[in-house]
Amino acid sequence: MKPRRTAKPRARSSAFVLLALALATAPAHAQRPSPQESKPMKIRLTLGERVLTATLRDNATARDFAALLPLTLTLTDYATTEKVSDLPRRLSTKGAPAGVTPKAGDIAYYAPWGNLALFHKDFRFSEGLVTLGSLDGDVEALRQPGPLTATLERAE
Secondary structure (H helix, E strand, O other), X not given: OOOXXXXXXXXXXXXXXXXXXXXXXXXXXXXXXXXXXXXXXXXXXXXOOEEEEEEEOOOHHHHHHHHHOOEEEEEEEEOOOEEEEEXXXXXXXXXXXXXXXXXXXXXXXXOOOOEEEEEOOOOOOEEOEEEEEEEOOOOHHHHOOOOEEEEEEEOO
């Protein structure tokens, strides 16, 4: 005698078909993030007469950094690779990777020291470094020797 088939497999496949149809027919605005959620944040860095723009990433550390703006900082040379400055407080590193390999133009947060780093040269993998964003153009203004006074603010 053959075992009797139950209706469960059919019910499961029917539910799958209904879910697939619901997703396929959902309005387009329900399937993608709103423009506000995916819009990159632009910031402006004023270094004396030079004005640079940058784009921040969408991560917890970059959002926490943006909450500090506007800021006026003194950037100092570090390892002939970057300009650094202390921040008024530590930033969130929730969900951040263990570290990154920065490139020239990257704006980063070095969690162990709690400072901002603006790279004007590529550098090796650094544990505790979180990328906040990157400059939109040339990094030449950061290569100027000695301290620089920088004002950072939202560009919108």
